[in-house]
Amino acid sequence: MAESTSMPVPAPPFAEIVADSTLAELKNAKFVMMIGSTGNGKSTLGNFLLCPAREHCVYTYGNQTFAGAVANLPLTQEVKMATDLNRTICLMDTPGLNENPKKDLEHMVAIIRCLKAAENLTACILCVKFDSKIDMQYKETIEYYSKLFPGIFETNVILVMTCFGMDLDSIERRKDNGIDVAKIRANTVEAVKKYANIKASPKVFMIDCLPTTSGREESENVRSCILEYIEGMKPIPLKDLHVRKTGVLLGKDKLKAGILQGEIEAKQKELQKGKDAAVRSQLQKINALNLDLSSCKEEIAEKENELSLFDSSKEVIVDQWFYESTVNWGFGRPKESFHLQSKEWDIARVSREKSGSCMWKDVTETLHDVKGAIRKTGMGKTTMGASITIYTEKRRKYEKNVTDLKAKIKILESKKKSTEKKRDEANENADIDKKELAELESCIEMKTKERIVLLKEYLTIKEATERLEELKTT
Numbered sequence: 001m002a003e004s005t006s007m008p009v010p011a012p013p014f015a016e017i018v019a020d021s022t023l024a025e026l027k028n029a030k031f032v033m034m035i036g037s038t039g040n041g042k043s044t045l046g047n048f049l050l051c052p053a054r055e056h057c058v059y060t061y062g063n064q065t066f067a068g069a070v071a072n073l074p075l076t077q078e079v080k081m082a083t084d085l086n087r088t089i090c091l092m093d094t095p096g097l098n099e100n101p102k103k104d105l106e107h108m109v110a111i112i113r114c115l116k117a118a119e120n121l122t123a124c125i126l127c128v129k130f131d132s133k134i135d136m137q138y139k140e141t142i143e144y145y146s147k148l149f150p151g152i153f154e155t156n157v158i159l160v161m162t163c164f165g166m167d168l169d170s171i172e173r174r175k176d177n178g179i180d181v182a183k184i185r186a187n188t189v190e191a192v193k194k195y196a197n198i199k200a201s202p203k204v205f206m207i208d209c210l211p212t213t214s215g216r217e218e219s220e221n222v223r224s225c226i227l228e229y230i231e232g233m234k235p236i237p238l239k240d241l242h243v244r245k246t247g248v249l250l251g252k253d254k255l256k257a258g259i260l261q262g263e264i265e266a267k268q269k270e271l272q273k274g275k276d277a278a279v280r281s282q283l284q285k286i287n288a289l290n291l292d293l294s295s296c297k298e299e300i301a302e303k304e305n306e307l308s309l310f311d312s313s314k315e316v317i318v319d320q321w322f323y324e325s326t327v328n329w330g331f332g333r334p335k336e337s338f339h340l341q342s343k344e345w346d347i348a349r350v351s352r353e354k355s356g357s358c359m360w361k362d363v364t365e366t367l368h369d370v371k372g373a374i375r376k377t378g379m380g381k382t383t384m385g386a387s388i389t390i391y392t393e394k395r396r397k398y399e400k401n402v403t404d405l406k407a408k409i410k411i412l413e414s415k416k417k418s419t420e421k422k423r424d425e426a427n428e429n430a431d432i433d434k435k436e437l438a439e440l441e442s443c444i445e446m447k448t449k450e451r452i453v454l455l456k457e458y459l460t461i462k463e464a465t466e467r468l469e470e471l472k473t474t
Contacts, residue, residue: 014056015047015065018081018090020117029083029090030230031118033111035145036127037138038096041162041209043067045127046091048209049227050084052220057210066093079110089230090118097141101249102471108243109464116461120235124149124157126192130164130184130206134191140247146196148244151316152236157202159192160226161185164206167215181206203229239314243464245457253454260451264294267444271437289423290441294448296416300409301452307405310398315349315391318342323374324385335361335375338388342368345392345399355385 018026034042043066047057055061065082083090092114095107115121124145128138146153165171174181189201205226211219245253272287319340346367352360354374363372374386395402427437453463 013085014051014053014063015082015084016087017065018083020081020114023081023090023114023117026083026087026090029087030122030233031090031092031120031235032123032125032230033092033094033115033121034125034127035094035141036096037135037141040096040127040129040132040138042125042127043093044209045125045160045162045207046082046093048207048219048223049089049091050082052216052223066091079107079114081114089227097137097144097246101246101252102468104246105243105249105464105468105471108246109461109468112241112243112461112464115238116241118238120237121149121152122156122233122235123230124152126157126159126202127162128159128188130161134188134195139191139195142192142195144244144246146198153196153198154200156233156236157192157196157198158226158229159189159202159204161188161204161206162209165208165212165215166218166222167208167212169212170208170215205229240312242458242460245459250457257451257454260447260454264444264447264451267440267447271440271444286423286426286437289419289426290444293416293419293423294444296412296419298448298452300412300416303405303409303412305456305458307402307409310394310401310405312394314394316394316397318345318347318390318392318397320390321388323387324383326381326383335373336384336386337371337373339371340369340388340390342390342392345396347390348393348396349391351387351389351391353387355383357382358384358386360386 023031034046036042043064044057046066047064050056050065056063056065058064066080078095080093081090082093092111094111095103097104097107126142128134132138134142165173185204185206189204192202193199205222207222207226208215208219268287268290271290272284319342321338321340323336323338325336347365347370350365350370352363354360357376357378358374359377361373361375363370370388370390374384376382376384453459453467456463459467
């Protein structure tokens with residue numbers, strides 16, 4: 001019997017919309033971001049995770065927290081966050097990338113603002129339809145976010161394959177069509193690992209978020225497994241977040257930077273010409289020095305930007321050890337030994353966690369290693385669980401990079417100072433209109449700064465907002 005779509009079914013609130021200004025109130029909730037190409041089921045999955053009730057998830061009832069695609073037309077046009085009524089999980093629904101440069105940048109500014117307010121991220125759910133191929137748009141999406149959050153993609157990414165029918169008809173149809181579920185799953189995992197440039201395989205779930213009556217129980221079981229898995233994940237603190245340009249915007253900005261370079265060169269040629277043939281050679285000298293100076297400033301800005309990525313007190317993981325076992329011993333004290341080492345860098349911090357009937361035994365910590373054992377306590381059947389993580393400062397791990405970059409910047413600053421001095425001396429000696437020269441130099445400097453920003457891949461919130469305003473006027 002067909003469902004009536006004329007009237008929405010009355011229903012209580014199924015979830016709670018969250019603003020980034022109120023995220024501080026959700027300190028106990030797991031913060032999760034959903035990403036993927038347009039039309040791969042992010043919004044539908046979000047609704048199902050928040051509350052699986054049919055009256056909440058089906059479009060015709062009009063009660064969806066996250067608006068899903070209708071007739072293959074995406075409805076997610078903005079970044080939106082919501083939490084379940086128990087406030088145990090907070091989901092961020094994100095629009096697909098590569099809509100257009102302005103929209104993409106606007107969405108990414110909103111995402112970074114939300115993440116800054118959240119201060120941590122428990123998981124990143126990568127949504128892909130079971131029957132879809134990893135196309136160019138999806139490849140660019142994976143590459144984009146994996147570069148934006150490299151640490152999260154290594155440890156806290158979850159792959160959810162949506163639209164995976166779990167009713168008997170769907171299972172029979174896949175069988176009749178010779179669809180190899182395991183092969184599709186494995187191929188999708190390998191594609192994600194390849195484009196995200198990660199070694200570990202992400203946790204995978206397959207689910208139907210709009211299940212038939214016969215497939216609902218199985219879909220809700222998978223939902224419970226996803227939520228339980230997220231509950232067991234350790235949130236990752238978020239610091240020094242920047243807005244990363246999408247590939248489309250990078251291409252657009254590189255094109256504009258090329259146009260600017262032409263304008264800069266035109267202005268420099270104007271300097272070269274001068275106002276008097278008698279001082280033309282002097283103007284040529286000034287122009288050459290201005291070229292060197294512009295190049296030097298650009299290179300300094302590039303190196304300083306690169307240095308900021310390495311010269312940080314932010315902690316990074318050096319090594320980890322995990323142990324979990326269920327044992328049934330009467331007497332004796334079974335134990336598991338561990339020895340973690342950091343031969344190249346001093347250990348900044350050691351994080352130890354345990355669960356169950358167990359205790360740490362003979363643990364010693366030095367600047368370069370941590371060793372000891374985890375030992376069972378008590379008698380009878382029990383579960384032992386333990387983990388140790390050793391951290392070092394980012395600047396220690398990348399000390400050579402930091403030292404090399406600082407040395408290069410010092411050389412470039414010296415070159416810049418020397419070039420400025422030569423340029424100033426040349427200007428003093430040139431018998432030309434100083435005011436006009438100053439205007440040309442100011443124009444060149446302004447365009448050079450603009451070009452440097454255009455060529456940057458990562459932007460601060462302020463820079464991204466300014467770039468967004470420029471895009472709105474073009």
